[in-house]
Amino acid sequence: MLYGDASGLAKHGDNPNIAVNQRESFPVPYTIEHARHWIQHAKEHETESRFAIATNKEAIGEIGFLVQGDVHRNSAEISFWISEEYWGQGIVTKAVNSVAEYAFKKRGIKRLFADVIEYNIGSQKVLVKCGFQLEGVLRKNICKNGKYYDQYVYARLDEDDYPTIH
Secondary structure (H helix, E strand, O other), rough: OOHHHHHHHHHHHHHHHOOOOOOOOOOOOOHHHHHHHHHHHHHHHOOEEEEEEEEEOOEEEEEEEEOOHHHHHHHEEEEEEOHHOOOOOHHHHHHHHHHHHHHOOOOOOOOEEEEEEEEOOOHHHHHHHOOOEEEEEEEEEEEEEEEEEEEEEEEEEOOOOOOOOO
């Protein structure tokens, strides 16, 4: 991500329908200052690889992965979001597949996983389309706004057969 992506990220990320699917650290409202801070954070942490999802005009979302540590050092957590106006167009599916390929081939990641809150059906569908398998459900493991939700854990290994989506 580049600092020039901040205005697009703020414009498209400032949406409660996006924030509801993210961790509570995802700010609402999502301002240009928040976007700049996030870009700076990503640049300062070598265990993170973050990319803007963009049209030819501006950033409309974000995707990346966080490499884990110690005995999990070859495992990474992938996360993503995209502007609501682009939902259902296959853009995130292509981005997830591209980032997974980068993680496996360029960064030497063995296992890429995603934690998804139970009601985020769209992200679950994207992950399955990209060859991720449901590994398990952590019951009532997520607490958002005082309510408990199941956490779905999806993963894909570098050796798994998966569809190529371009």
